[in-house]
Amino acid sequence: MKGMVKGTGLFALIMVSISLVQLALASPLWGSSTIDQNPPQKLTQIRAPIIHVKGNHYEVGYQIGTRLKENLLNEVNQLKSRSDWDKLKANGELFLAYSRKHLPEYIEEYQGAADALGIKLEELFPTICEELFYPEFFKGCSDLIASGDVTEDGSVLVAHNNDTEPGPVTIIHYQVTGEPEILAVGYGGLGISVGYNSAGISLTGNQVDSTDIRVGVPRMLLVRKILAAKRIGDAIDAAIMEQRASNYNQVIADANGEIYSIEGSATDYEAIYAVDGYLVHTNHYVSPRMRKFELYPNQITGSIVRYNRATRLMKGSLGHITVEKLMQLLRDHVNHPYSICRHGEEIKTTFSIIINLSTMKMLLAPGNPCEVEYSEYDFSTKE
Numbered sequence: 001m002k003g004m005v006k007g008t009g010l011f012a013l014i015m016v017s018i019s020l021v022q023l024a025l026a027s028p029l030w031g032s033s034t035i036d037q038n039p040p041q042k043l044t045q046i047r048a049p050i051i052h053v054k055g056n057h058y059e060v061g062y063q064i065g066t067r068l069k070e071n072l073l074n075e076v077n078q079l080k081s082r083s084d085w086d087k088l089k090a091n092g093e094l095f096l097a098y099s100r101k102h103l104p105e106y107i108e109e110y111q112g113a114a115d116a117l118g119i120k121l122e123e124l125f126p127t128i129c130e131e132l133f134y135p136e137f138f139k140g141c142s143d144l145i146a147s148g149d150v151t152e153d154g155s156v157l158v159a160h161n162n163d164t165e166p167g168p169v170t171i172i173h174y175q176v177t178g179e180p181e182i183l184a185v186g187y188g189g190l191g192i193s194v195g196y197n198s199a200g201i202s203l204t205g206n207q208v209d210s211t212d213i214r215v216g217v218p219r220m221l222l223v224r225k226i227l228a229a230k231r232i233g234d235a236i237d238a239a240i241m242e243q244r245a246s247n248y249n250q251v252i253a254d255a256n257g258e259i260y261s262i263e264g265s266a267t268d269y270e271a272i273y274a275v276d277g278y279l280v281h282t283n284h285y286v287s288p289r290m291r292k293f294e295l296y297p298n299q300i301t302g303s304i305v306r307y308n309r310a311t312r313l314m315k316g317s318l319g320h321i322t323v324e325k326l327m328q329l330l331r332d333h334v335n336h337p338y339s340i341c342r343h344g345e346e347i348k349t350t351f352s353i354i355i356n357l358s359t360m361k362m363l364l365a366p367g368n369p370c371e372v373e374y375s376e377y378d379f380s381t382k383e
Contacts, residue, residue, distance in 0.1 A: 036332055036333045036334045036336075043371060043372060044371055044373065045372075045373045046365075046366050046367060046372050046373070046375075047366075047375045048169045048171055048185070048351070048364055048375075049170055049171065049383070050170075050171040050172075050173060050377060050381055050382075050383055051063075051064075051067045051170070051173070052173045052175070052383060053067075053172060053173070053174055053175065054176075055175075055177065056108075056176070056177050057105045057106065057176060057177075058108045058109065058111060060109060060112065060174060060176055061108065061109035061110060061112025061113040061116075062112035062113065062115060063112075063116075064112075064113050064116075064172065064190060065112060065113030065114065065115070065116025065117050066116045068170070068188055068189060069117060071168060071170075071187075071188035072113065072124070072188075072189055072190070073117055073119075075189055076119060076123055076124060076127060079126055079127065080123070088126050088132050089122060089126060091132055091215075092122065092126040092129050092132055093122055093125075094215045095125070095129050095131065095132070095215060095216065095218055096122065096125050096129075098215065099125075099217050099221055101243075102243050103217060103221050103224075103225060106221055106224050109190070109224075110125060110128070110190060124190075127189065127191075128189075128190050128191050128218060128220045128221070129218045130218065130219065130220060130246075131215075131218055131219070131245045131246050134246070135209060139162070139163065139164045139206075139207040140163035140164070140206075140207065140302070140303065141161060141162050141204070141206045141207065141282070141283065142160070142161045142163075142280075142281075142282050142306050142310055143158075143160050143204050143205065143206060143251045143261075143279070143280065143281045143282070144159040144278075144280055144310050144313075144314055144326060144329055144330070145157070145158050145159070145204075145251060145253055145259050145278060145279045145280075146277065146278045146326075147253075147257030147258075147259060147274060147277045147278065148257050148358070149277035150277040150318045150319060150321055151322065152319065152320050152321060152322045152325075153322070154358070155323075155356050155358040156253060156254075156256075156257050156356070156357040157321065157322075157323065157326060157356055157357075158202045158204055158251075158353075158354065158355040158356075158357065159326040159329065159353070159354045159355075160194055160204040160352070160355075161330050161341065161342070161349045161351075161352045161369070162193050162194065162349065162350055162351050162352070162353070163342045163347055163349050163350065164347060165346060165347060165350070166348065166350055167187035167188065167350060168187055168188035169186075169187060169188075169350060169351045169364075169366035170185070170186055170188045170189075171183060171184070172184045172186065173379065174227075179197075179228045180197040180201075180230060181197060181198040181379050182195055182196070182197045182228070183362060183377065183379060184227060187350075190220075192220070192223045192224060193351075194353060194355075195227050196227075196355050196357065196362065197227055197229070198360070199229070199230045199231070200254050200255030200256075200357055200360070201226075201230075201232060201252065201253075201254050202252070202253045202254070202355050202357055203226045203227055203250065203251070203252055204251045204353075205248045205250045205251045205281075206248060206249040206281055206282055207248055207249075207283055208247070208249045208263065208264070208265070208283060208285055208290075208293075208294075209283075209296055210246060210247070210265035210266065210294075210295055211265075211292075211293050211294075211295050212246075212265050212266045212267045213245060213246045213266055214245055214246075214266050214267075215245060216245035216246075217241060217243050217244050217245055219244060219245065219246050219247050219248055222238055222239055222244060222247065222248075222250070223248075223250075225238035225241070226250060226252065231254075232252060232253075232254040232256075232258050235252045236252060236260060236262060236271065239264060240262065240264065240269050244264070246265065246266045247262075247265055247266065247269065249261060249262065249263050249264065249281055249283075249285075250262040251279070254357065255357040255358060257277070259274035259278075259279045260272065260273055260274070260279075261274075261281050261286075263281075263285055263286065263287050263290045264290075265290065268289070268290065268293065269290070270287035270289045270290050272286065272287060276318075277318070278314050280307060280310045280311045280314055281307070282304075282306045282307040282310070283300065283303035283306075284303040284304060284307070302335065302338035305334070305335045306335070306338075306339070306340050309332065309334050309335070309339075309340060310340060313329050314329070323354055323356065326354050327354065327363075327369065327374065330352050330354075330369045331369050333370070341369055341370050342368075343368065349367070349368045351365060351366045352364070352365040352367075352368070352369035352372075353365075354374065360378060360379070361376055361377070361378045362376070362377050362378070363375065363376055363377075364377060
């Protein structure tokens with residue numbers, strides 16, 4: 001009898017121990033590389049509008065101005081209502097002079113848009129010249145790029161969350177004479193946030209705040225030039241144009257799986273190559289060469305957390321990265337609300353995108369990806 005009681009007690013102790021181990025393994029402390037997300041059971045279906053423009057630079061600009069007239073005029077009128085408008089306009093003309101000299105074809109696009117709006121180019125140009133408002137603006141983004149070496153099916157996948165003030169997410173399909181076709185995502189205006197072209201070049205990236213902003217070609221024009229590239233080398237050349245006023249961190253990839261992060265400022269840059277087949281970037285300088293340009297070194301904690309979190313999740317998924325896996329990563333909520341999937345009233349993830357450079361298709365969620373479903377687009381998508 002004593003032996004049975006003793007054996008029963010030992011069995012119970014073993015079962016309790018097993019239960020405790022199972023509970024510990026299920027705990028977040030043991031599964032910390034697991035994606036932290038809690039999306040609703042049913043995601044909202046929202047499709048961003050797409051417009052198609054075709055012709056020479058002036059003609060496509062005129063078409064954009066016609067189709068997006070209300071949004072563009074709202075942007076202009078908001079600036080004109082500022083007490084410092086005269087100063088903004090005068091300074092904008094300095095940047096315009098550089099742009100006319102070094103990228104005249106894209107000034108033709110803006111001239112076409114201005115004519116469609118019935119305003120002067122000098123009134124429109126400040127809307128794409130972010131350097132005029134430095135350091136007022138904020139854009140926080142997360143990039144996760146994978147070559148075919150580390151994806152499950154060999155596809156080249158480009159994933160990006162765009163964090164900024166809410167705006168009307170819009171897709172523009174450019175068909176410009178002499179350039180590859182471009183699918184560009186922005187906020188209902190002439191500015192482009194991300195995109196890819198029919199030559200297999202994609203551009204995503206991140207705002208970085210540098211100490212050396214100067215008068216020159218606005219970085220928004222560099223974006224337009226990059227997306228017109230037919231080779232990745234040409235895209236990199238566009239990203240480091242000598243006459244630039246400032247820069248983003250430009251993440252450039254191609255369908256061959258060549259992936260570069262061009263950490264730039266106005267006067268310097270570092271080309272970071274995805275030697276392990278994948279690349280992650282957020283909103284601070286990573287390379288030692290560029291850290292001296294960090295404008296707010298004590299205000300980049302959120303970016304550091306996103307960078308390290310995304311790196312860990314990507315590293316743990318190597319060889320098994322799929323479109324669905326990247327969707328999960330883009331919904332991650334570690335360090336919420338300042339997470340990869342950012343939440344907030346003023347600044348939030350306003351769109352999430354995954355570009356497949358192997359199939360030449362993109363998936364876009366115009367909002368937080370934990371709330372909004374991804375929809376598919378390509379160069380054949382109708383309005």
